[in-house]
Amino acid sequence: MSASAALGRAEDAVSWRTPARLCECGSCGRFQVIPALEAGDSAVCSRCGSVLRKAMRDPLGRALALNLAALSILGVACLMSLMTVSTAGMTRQASLFTGPVDMGRSGLWELTVIVLFTTVVAPTLKLAANCYVLIGLRLARPPRHIRRVYAFVEHxxxxxxxxxxxxxxxxxxxxxxxxxxxxxxxALYALALLMLTMIAAEAVLDRQAVWDEMERRGVPRQPIDHAATALARREDGAASCHTCGLVSLPHHHDDHCPRCGSTLHARKPSAVPRAWALLVAAAILYIPANYFPVLAFYQLGSGQPSTILGGVVELMEAELYPLAALVFLASVAVPLMKVVGMAVLLLSTQFGWRGRLRDRTRLYFAINAIGRWSMIDIFMVTILVALVRFGAIVSIEPGYGGIAFCAVVILTMLAAEGFDPRLMWDAAGANPADPAQGRP
Structure with a gap:
């Protein structure tokens, strides 16, 4: 083996070893150095215990293969039918597009937009963008704009x-x-396979490895001086990018991250008042979301509307107790707990509570993770409306309660996404530094 070939193979072996970097914990705001990690190693915050980085083996190659596979499976799911139902000699088929289209025909175009975006558009854009970025990093000269594409994927x-x-x-x-x-x-079997493939793709992808590879391949427009940044202190104005996590000095780079180009802020701007506004709106809409029906069931010319709680009761009457409990938790309890939980976090930040900071941080990430599961009822109604339309024999129509409930889910998700848990630690005096940084 030639010396150059041996050197190239050695460089490939080292490339999957993460470099040592200064980082700021996204949970509590402590600056710390993550040492070089081998594949399988993890680094956790020394104060709050949050995972700062987990190094993966071949984090780009396996992720590319799985994202390409998922994108192909999603194409199959979009072209095939989900279910076929029949009664009294009549048949109806439903695809990923049938339910949202029927929602629009019933006058609920808002749900058409939301359902199509969350089930087709967002997964397609996410998978396609991931593939585009990972393929771009394999080119001899990666295009510079892939950093903006990957920043879009993060959001x-x-x-x-x-x-x-x-x-x-x-x-x-x-x-x-x-x-x-x-x-x-x-399409239903394809969606099940798609879900497993996307979970696997997320599990093997090291997001920081993607940013590190962009930096190594010269994608950023200017070189990044990590040695100088490592000496920077919070008092110097050092801040971590909310998109790619790079710690830098904003005044050195026109207040933009030198790696991904995002605007730099010490903390998410106006996080507390914006979260309060979204939370109050969600709390107001929670009442009509549970009062007005989300669907109406008609059979042989008679029927009655059904609310979210009414759907839970129907599942219990059918003795489907585990499913009834799941729907109750996801559609009734979780939105209420998110509103109450976020209110506690915001109050604790504004009043500077010092106790149970780690527990409150865990509560925030739990709220942020479970909020999307409240969309179960909206997706259920979409399928029922698409399949059960047999005229006077039996039909299901969507109700306006679904719009209010969908708005509650989206508003609570936005409130959680917009809040910055580091503000709780700042308010408790755990991050003494520049007085302009981190105060709500």
Whole structure:
């Protein structure tokens, strides 16, 4: 083996070893140095215990293969049917697009936009952008704009809800199985495989490795001096990028991250008042969301509307207790707990509470993680409306309560996404530094 070949192989082996970097914990705001990590190693915050970095083996190659596979599976799911139902000699098929289209025909175009975006548009954009970036990093000269594409992926991630949609389909199936004859379509199996593939793709992808590779390949427009940044202190104005996590000095780079180009802020701007505004709006809409029906069921010319709680009661009457408990938790309890939990976090920040900071930080990340699962009822209604339209014999129509409930879910998600948990630690005096930094 030639010396140059041996050197190239050695460089490839080292490339999957993460470099030592100064970072700021996104949970508590402590600056600390993450040492060089081998594949499989993890670094956790010395104060709050949050995971700062987990190094993966071949973090780009495996992620590219899985994202390409997921994108192909999503194409199959979009082209095939989810379910076919029949009754009294009549048949209807539903695809990923049928339910949202029927929602629009019923006058609920807002739900059409939300359902299509979360089940088709967001997953497609996320997978396609990931593939574009990972393929771009394999080119001899990666295009510079891939850093903006990947920054877009970071913001899009919470709005891809394939797994939540599948659970909504499962709830719809239990409601239909005694009403009509059902045949499962290929798209349903494709969506199940897509969910597993996307989970695997997320598990093997090291996001920081993508940013590090961009930096190594010269994608940023200017070189990044990590040695100088490592000597910087909070008092010097050092801040971490909310998108890529790079710690830098904003005044050295025109207040923009030198790696991804995002605007730099010590903390998310106006996080507390914006979260309060979104939370109050969600609390107000929670009342009509549970008072007005989300759907109306008609059979042989008679029927009655059904609220979210009414759907839970129907599942219990059918003795589907685990599913009833799941729907109750996701659609009734979780939105209420998110509103109450976020209110506690905001009050603790404004009043500078010092106790149980780690517990409150865990509460925040739990709220941020479970909020999207409340969309189960919206997806269930979408499937039911698409499948059960047999005129006077039996039909299901969407209700305006669904719009209010969907707004509650989105507003609480935005409130959680917009809040900065580091503000709780700042308010408690755990991050003494520049007085202009981190105060709500």
């Amino acid at each position: 899009l991630r919470p709005w891809s809800m394939v797994e939540v949609f599948l659970l909504g389909v499962a709830v719809a199936y239990t409601k239909l199985v005694d009403l009509v004859h059902i045949e499962l379509g290929m």
